[in-house]
Amino acid sequence: MISYLFALFIILGVVVGIIKGDSSLTNNLLSSGTKAIEMIFDLVPLLCLWLGTMKIAESSGLLKIVSQKLSKYIKVIFPEIPDGHTAIGYISSNIVMNMLGLGNAATPFGLKAMRELKTLNNDRDEASRSMITFLAINTSSVTLIPTTVISLRLASGSASPTDIVGVTIITTICSTLMAIIIDRIFYFFWRRRHG
Amino acid sequence: MVNFIIPVVVMIIIIYGLIKKVDLFDTFLAGVKEGLETSINLFPTIFAMLLAITMLTSSNIISNFSSLLSPLLSHLGFPSDLLPLALLRPISGTSSLVILSDILKIHGPDSYIGHIASVMQGSTDTTIYIVSMYFASIGIKKTKYSLAVGLLADFFSVIFSVIMVRLFF
Numbered sequence: 001m002i003s004y005l006f007a008l009f010i011i012l013g014v015v016v017g018i019i020k021g022d023s024s025l026t027n028n029l030l031s032s033g034t035k036a037i038e039m040i041f042d043l044v045p046l047l048c049l050w051l052g053t054m055k056i057a058e059s060s061g062l063l064k065i066v067s068q069k070l071s072k073y074i075k076v077i078f079p080e081i082p083d084g085h086t087a088i089g090y091i092s093s094n095i096v097m098n099m100l101g102l103g104n105a106a107t108p109f110g111l112k113a114m115r116e117l118k119t120l121n122n123d124r125d126e127a128s129r130s131m132i133t134f135l136a137i138n139t140s141s142v143t144l145i146p147t148t149v150i151s152l153r154l155a156s157g158s159a160s161p162t163d164i165v166g167v168t169i170i171t172t173i174c175s176t177l178m179a180i181i182i183d184r185i186f187y188f189f190w191r192r193r194h195g
Numbered sequence: 196m197v198n199f200i201i202p203v204v205v206m207i208i209i210i211y212g213l214i215k216k217v218d219l220f221d222t223f224l225a226g227v228k229e230g231l232e233t234s235i236n237l238f239p240t241i242f243a244m245l246l247a248i249t250m251l252t253s254s255n256i257i258s259n260f261s262s263l264l265s266p267l268l269s270h271l272g273f274p275s276d277l278l279p280l281a282l283l284r285p286i287s288g289t290s291s292l293v294i295l296s297d298i299l300k301i302h303g304p305d306s307y308i309g310h311i312a313s314v315m316q317g318s319t320d321t322t323i324y325i326v327s328m329y330f331a332s333i334g335i336k337k338t339k340y341s342l343a344v345g346l347l348a349d350f351f352s353v354i355f356s357v358i359m360v361r362l363f364f
């Protein structure tokens with residue numbers, strides 16, 4: 001599916017660009033790589049910091065303790081993860097960081113959680129049920145305080161930039177619950193079709 | 196207080212490691228190495244996704260497509276000025292922020308449309324980007340129904356934003 005999106009985006013971009021006679025088309029294509037370099041340079045130090053720190057938490061047993069404490073809550077949403085597995089620690093760290101609006105710090109935990117979920121799935125190259133649930137929660141956003149939106153509202157002269165916070169929290173909770181429900185429905189039908 | 200959460204968490208982890216007599220420095224280095232390897236695994240995906248997303252967004256096709264659909268949407272009670280934001284939000288975080296900023300400038304941040312746009316931006320995330328990045332980092336080829344779930348959830352989140360703003364403002 002990603003392959004089709006990749007092809008679609010590029011074909012649409014080039015065809016529309018040519019039709020409109022957009023002179024910056026070539027430049028956009030050639031310079032998009034620079035953005036990718038910037039993005040990975042932002043991510044490398046965070047990944048190194050958190051994977052380094054969490055390695056210590058893993059060796060000292062701290063992660064295990066946290067995972068065991070959170071097991072019973074996480075299990076409601078992720079029934080396939082065994083009790084006290086370290087994936088639970090990484091999943092909850094990712095969700096907590098995202099809630100606090102620290103999206104950049106959340107990514108390393110999320111990637112590590114995916115790695116743990118892959119081991120649980122016997123290293124197969126297909127997505128497991130838990131991975132898809134985890135991504136459904138992640139992509140529906142669990143951020144409680146949307147800091148970027150607030151600063152944009154402030155910049156555009158809002159009388160009360162934060163008045164959307166309450167409604168955003170309610171909407172986020174609804175959409176995350178909806179994501180979990182949709183995920184369950186898809187899982188149910190997928191299992192019926194594929195055994 | 197929130198500003199100090201991260202440093203305090205790092206400190207607690209290190210103190211606990213000290214108590215449990217973990218070989219702190221070498222363990223940390225092993226994790227850093229893992230971080231570098233993960234970054235290298237991620238780079239091809241980030242590169243490819245940004246290439247495709249840049250090509251799409253720079254052509255402005257989303258805005259053109261939206262103005263085409265606007266008569267239909269107004270019938271359904273969905274403000275058509277919000278369509279570019281709703282369509283771009285799952286694809287690109289930066290370009291959806293640019294669109295949000297435009298909407299806030301044109302309609303005003305405290306208007307009906309300004310409120311919906313703010314809630315919409317805050318209650319969803321860049322689905323396509325996250326799904327492809329997370330799967331690529333661990334070499335997953337068969338992604339099954341994951342993207343469908345994410346995009347359908349985004350669709351509902353757009354509807355919820357409109358409903359909630361109508362209810363509460």
